[in-house]
Amino acid sequence: MATRHIHGYCGLCIARCGTVATVAGGRFTRLDPDPSHPTGQALCGKGRAAPELVYHPERRTYPHAFGTPNARITLDLCG
Numbered sequence: 113m114a115t116r117h118i119h120g121y122c123g124l125c126i127a128r129c130g131t132v133a134t135v136a137g138g139r140f141t142r143l144d145p146d147p148s149h150p151t152g153q154a155l156c157g158k159g160r161a162a163p164e165l166v167y168h169p170e171r172r173t174y175p176h177a178f179g180t181p182n183a184r185i186t187l188d189l190c191g
């Protein structure tokens with residue numbers, strides 16, 4: 113099972129902390145701070161939970177209208 117470490121940043125808030133994502137066997141398994149990045153000295157709990165967000169069974173994989181979370185819309189209607 114191949115493991116890759118991919119440098120990037122967390123997009124969950126405006127801080128954009130530097131990150132290293134671990135992908136093992138094609139699955140995103142872990143997010144760690146990237147000490148080589150100016151904002152990568154630590155990650156908050158939300159950033160560390162990124163793999164759980166990706167694979168949560170109730171994660172929305174389609175756009176929906178603001179205020180109507182169950183109303184599926186097309187990408188053409190998005191901003």
Ligand code: SF4
Nearest residue numbers: 122125128129156159
């Ligand atoms: S790790 Fe936390 S503080 Fe850093 S960008 Fe992600 S959500 Fe924001």
